Amino acid sequence: MTNRNRTEERTGFQESAPYRSSYDLQTDFVMVYGIDKTMPERIKKWKEKGYVIHLMTGVAWGEYQDYLYGKVDGRTHWDEAQKNKQGDHISHGVDVPYMVPTVAYTNYLTERIKIAVDAGVEAIHLEEPEFWVDGGYSDAFKREWQIYYKEPWMPPHESEDAQYRASKLKAYLYKRSLDRLCSELKEYALVKYNRFLRFYVPTHSLINYTQWRIVSPESALIDLPAVDGYIAQIWTGTSRTPNVYEGVRKERTFESAFLEYGMMQELVSGTERRMWFLHDPIEDNPRYTWSDYKKNYFKTVVASLLHPEVARFEVSPWPRRIFDGKYPSEENHEVKEAIPEEYATTLLNIMHTLGNMNQDDVQVYGRQEKIGILLSDSMMYQRKNIAAQGSEAKYDGTDAAAVEKEEDIKLLNFSHFYGLALPLLKRGFWVRPVQLDNVRRFSNYLKDYRVLMLSYEFLKPEYPDLHNAIAQWVKDGGILTYVGDDGDPYHKVREWWNNGKQKYDSPREHLFESLGLTTNIHAGIHSVGKGIVGYLPQSPDSCAESKQGADALREIVKSSLETADQSFKWEENNYFMLQRGPYRIAAVMDESIHLSPLEIEGKFVDLFDSQLPIREKIVLNPDDNVFLYDLNYERQNNQVEVIAASSRIENLVHDEEGFEMVVKGPEKMKAVARVYSARKPQHASMVTADKANEIKWEWDESSNTILLHYFHDSDQEVKIQVRWEND
CATH class of the missing domain: 2.60.40 (Immunoglobulin-like)
Structure with missing residues (x-):
């Protein structure tokens, strides 16, 4: 882990404050945050310390009061702030609303960011293109609706169709904004400085945005040639959002993070784009103790390292709040404590080790086969229960009390997805979210999967030819498990499966027709060509609500595999473990098939211990995890x-x-x-x-x-x- 060139940009962090020696983490690059008047000087100071310099700024919100109040062009722009049906602005802070990304707003950001280009930054990160589900009522959005749909605006809360159409438009607007902004600034940098400027989008996972009821372009960004990659904004604040498994609602940080990181790597799978996985030793919620932060941070680190396809990391957002901040003590939450000395050392051990994770030699222990869950950007389009009309609480992970009504809690649980994922993940299967939209983008996108799961009860296929590709994959030997009872009211939105000559009550019917199956087939196992379709005609959230529901999902997948391959042995365990070069990563889950510990023997350095002790036997109990250096791994012949x-x-x-x-x-x-x-x-x-x-x-x-x-x-x-x- 020596003499790595900073230009590799393996590790970095973001910081809005000026350079300070107390949080000089010595990563490869720093993302100087914000485009205020102090930006050029902040860039200069960090550059003097040897960092590769990037810039990061919010694309949906920021300190953009000069634009809002008309100092830029003489016209106030508060009509472009996102607004809910009550007429309230949806805000990130005082005078910091989330914006509708109009052409004028995009032009404003472009001009502001040119200052950073002039200051010599090598890359720009446009973070969090976010449009809240409960938005869609501002005058600017109504104008955009007319332009896009060529029809009068419809209040999104009045019908599923209106909500679905509003959300599609929200995603399109941020895609348009990023396309214009990145393309124009790349041209500007080449014309004025003959410098190739890179653009990245730090974004939450599709899973989290859907769960928190936010719309973003997500996989649509793959279609933009001016975007060079992403940061997977996954941390304890997203992954500790409670979900339901076998009827129990609680935080499952490791499992949620494992799925979120898996989802994000699909944005770069099969491309030359870069992906950094984010970790955060703290989080936006300042009310936890250091021991709580530490426990959950370790879980996200391990969850990310179990995805060896990605080997770049943002080791921290806001290191100032970690190394200079104070948080509640264990004994008295009214008393605030600085970071414990030993934990600070541990964090630095981990952060520098992350720069060495680009290892070609990867070994998976135990079961290796991946089971994919097909997910789509359209999950974000149907995150409003029109019939229930809940409180529309804005949940961003910082205030659990913001969601109190039963219907809002049920929606936040996102049990349609977790009902498919957790029953298998908790039994040691490498469950991987798979981007359904990519089936059209990349040929043979599904070739690495033998088993896929799908439900249209919480997402919709945006194009009918997706079914041709899925059907061919099954006929060539794939195993598809479909879970759904056609009960989702969003089946009635105006879309391709019920318009023109297409008259299907749900897109499932078209999928089954493409597979050569009748639309009213019985539950169970069905042969299709060389492949298998397992059909479970119940809502996927029922698979989360009880052990019986989880068992029903496991049984249909098990029966499908055994039918396809009579030599197949269904084996369950309670852990994940792999080796990346000399690094051993493992996690043991609770709520699994048994409570037995995982024992690891050899000679290892414990990277989660500040003293880097040598251990010859590690015993991991349920809910434990570990990050080790394997001293028995064959090393180079170095002195x-x-x-x-x-x-x-x-x-x-x-x-x-x-x-x-x-x-x-x-x-x-x-x-x-x-x-x-x-x-x-x-x-x-x-x-x-x-x-x-x-x-x-x-x-x-x-x-x-x-x-x-x-x-x-x-x-x-x-x-x-x-x-x-x-x-």
């Missing part, structure tokens, strides 16, 4: 190798007398490094320009590793020198 460290390690060199390395990190922060050394050390010291001090160190004979203890100093270069014993 010296850094196993893990709380620092950015540069200029590691060795000679006959010993080795030395430059260590960089946040000011005065306690740091450790475990280093493989072919020879036993005699002493170790920390060397700066004006002095050299001996430091504490420990030698482990069994692993030939030395554990070094030292402190960072960001004002001057710090070297760690280790001298070997004479032979």
Whole structure:
């Protein structure tokens, strides 16, 4: 993990505050946040510290008061703020509304961001293109409706059709905005500076946006050539949103994060675009304790690392609030505490290790086959229960009390999706969300899957030719489980399956016809060509509401697999584990087939422990997880190798007398490094320009590793020198 070039951009963070040594994390790049008057100076200071410089700003909201109040063009633009049916603006803060992305607003953002281009940034991140489901009532949106649909605006709350059409328009508007903005600024950078400017979209997962009732372009961004990649904004705040499994509603941070990260990697699967997975050791909700943050942070880290196709990470948003912030103590929530010293060291160990996760050698332990759940952007279009007319509470993960009514809680549970996912995930199956919309974008998109699940009770196929591709996949040997009772009122929206010559009561009927099945077939297993269709005619949320419902889903999938392959053995377990190069990642689930622990034997460095201890046996109980370095993994024939460290390690060199390395990190922060050394050390010291001090160190004979203890100093270069014993 030494001498990685920053231009690889493996790790980064975002920060709106000026440079400060207390949160100088020494990642590859920094995303300077916000386009206010201080932006050029902030860019300059971070660049002086050696970072590759990106810019991040909100595309749906921000400190854009000069635009709202007409200082830009002499016309106030509050009519472009998102508004709910009560006539209230949907806001992110005082004078910071979520915006309808009109052409004028897009032009305004383009001009503001040109200042960052002029300041020399290499990439720009336009975060969170979000339109709330309960929006759609502002004058600007009504105008856009007329332009897009060529008909008078319809109040979205009056019918499923109006809600569905409003949501499709919301997604289109942000797609249009990003396309115009990115394309124009790329041209500007090339014309004025002959510089290729990259654009990325930090966005929540399709799963989370649907659950929180937000509309965003999501997979539609794949169609924009000016977009170069994404940040998967998944963290404890999204993944701890409660869901229901076997009738129990609670937080399931690991399982939700596992599914969310899996969903996001579909945005880059089969493309050359980049994806960074986000982690956040804190979250937007400041009311938790450090121990709570730590427990859930570890779960999201492990969940992300179980997806080895992605090896870039945003290691933190807002490091200032982590390393300078204070949060409730365990004993008294009225008392606020700074980050515990040991936890700060642990975070730095993890953050720097993440830069080394691009490993070609991947080994999965136990069951390996992926089971895909077909999901679509259209999930976001039907997130309003027109009949119930709930309280329309705006939920963003920071205030659990915001959702109180039973109908709103039921909607927030998103049990239609989790009813399909959790019964298999909880039994150790590698469940992977699969982007239905991509079936049209990429040939052979489904080739890596033998088993898929689908329901149109909470999403809709936007094009009929999707069914041709699915039918051909089944006929060629695929196993499809369809779950649904045709009870969703959104089946009646004006769409291709019930317009013109198409007269189907639901899109399922067209799918079954494409498969060569009658629309009223009985529940059970049906052969289609070389493949199998398993049909469970019940709403997928019923699979979440009881163990009986979960068992029914497991049984239909099991029967389908056994029918397709008589040698197939249905095996369930309660853990996931894989190895990425020398790194072992594992998680054990509760609520699973049994409560037995997972025992891992060997010789490992525990990367979740601040002291990087060596362990020969790890016992993981349900709800535990671990991130390890496998010391028995075949390493390069190096005399010296850094196993893990709380620092950015540069200029590691060795000679006959010993080795030395430059260590960089946040000011005065306690740091450790475990280093493989072919020879036993005699002493170790920390060397700066004006002095050299001996430091504490420990030698482990069994692993030939030395554990070094030292402190960072960001004002001057710090070297760690280790001298070997004479032979």
